[in-house]
Amino acid sequence: MKRIIIPAILSVFIGTIACKKETTPSPAPTEKNARLAIKLNSNYLAPANVDSAILLWEINGKVQQETMQLSNDTLFTALNKLDAGNGRLTVQVFSNINVRNRKLQWEKRTELEVKQNQSVNLDAPLHYDDPDWYPRVIMVDEPTKFTAIVALRPGDPYFLLKNVPAGYKIELERNYVATPGGARIVGGGLWKCNTVCTDERGMIENREFFIPLPAQIREQEWKMVEVGIGLFGPNYSSGPGFYFNHY
DSSP: OHHHHHHHHHHHHHHHHHHHHHTSOOOOOOOTTOEEEEEOOSSSSOGGGEEEEEEEEEETTEEEEEEOEEETTEEEEEGGGSOOEEEEEEEEEEEEEEETTEEEEEEEEEEEEEBTTBOEEEEOOSSTTOTTSEEEEEEEETTTTEEEEEEOSTTOOOEEEESOOTTOEEEEEEEEESSTTOSOEEEEEEEEESSOOOOTTSEEEESSTTTTHHHHHTTOOOOEEEEEEEEEOGGGOBOOOEEEEEO
């Protein structure tokens, strides 16, 4: 009996080893022309709806910026232009999709590892409420080119001001209102600049001031977001300003 059992056990053992070898994952295939790509869609953000797009790659204390190229239904940038490693990717797509006669910017931010021989593929927003992208309103004063880009969702604290006219105090307000046209504000904030607040690029870019909005709103329901921007000079003078609401 032993001469029968021992070979049988050995055959099972050898078979188990062979199975384990077969299930070892193979390395991901390498690509000669790897790229970071955003697949557009025909239902919402189609190629015709894209004005431009940029990406920012933050790694090892520095920021790399690239203008993305459009080919057929895809925005892309070659990954050999970016440093390899772990970092934070920000993609901003400037669209001509209008909300209440204002164009929208779309942003996606994510932590990832860039390997210059493996492509990164993302999907463009499928609709206004797509949770993977943040919509922002773009407001431009044509005579001065003063521009404001302001987030619309409570979870997105971002705003950017550029081509800011000199000599004005600035106020930027975001409110979330319980009912359209109503007076009950469930969350909001008023950012002020009384002196020169622009950076070395001549812009004001802020991702922090409106961070408390979700904690203010909590579980309260809101139906309308409103954004107001005013420039105030001496002797009650005023510069270009904007007001926007959406519900």
